Amino acid sequence: MIGFLRGILVQKHPPALLLDVHGVGYEVDAPMSTFYNLPEIGAEVTLLTHLSIREDAHSLYGFSTDTERALFRTLIKVNGIGAKLALGILSGLSTEEFCRSIEQQDTQRLVRLPGVGKKTAERLIVELRDRLPEWGGGPLSGAPAVPRVAANPSEEALSALVALGFRPQDAQTLIKSVDDIDHRSSEEIIRLALKSAAR
DSSP: OOOEEEEEEEEEETTEEEEEETTEEEEEEOOHHHHTTOOOTTSEEEEEEEEEEOSSOEEEEEESBHHHHHHHHHHTTSTTOOHHHHHHHHHHSOHHHHHHHHHTTOHHHHTTSTTOOHHHHHHHHHHHTTTOOOOOOOBSSOOOOOOOOOSSHHHHHHHHHHHTTOOHHHHHHHHHTSTTGGGSOHHHHHHHHHHHHHO
16 A cells, blocks of 8 residues: 655646656556645645555645545545546535535535435435544645646636546536636646535
């Protein structure tokens, strides 16, 4: 099991990033909550990881906090919740907001997440309401987030939202709802679009 990676951030195209660890490039998928804490390209970063091994793929998932990783691991144990959907949930709500939604049995808030329908929301509540631990822990790396100007932040944000499970037309609508979009990085557009989706 690969517990964490420390290396140079080479690329970040949400939800995927590329990390150079002593000359080996690791492709890692991460939730947007982790992307918001990433340093600029070329800086060193440390990510906690979860390795998923299937017959057709070995996939690495990265997280800036132990809390995020713990919730991810809890989510993928729920029947019908795969890694992609778990990343979408972590991208749409903070761990605290998600736990609060489960405790309050707030299906309305959960169904606003990409890929979560009413039945999935109800299953999450039933299976997790007695299993959510008291998580703690802050960012593993103290590096502040530095906005990166993408070649086309809107298109990059659109791709990221689709990769997180939104239908293309819904993702486009969310992006159009972002104010002052021409002066924002792709990470800012994604964060504001996800906030809009959660309302």
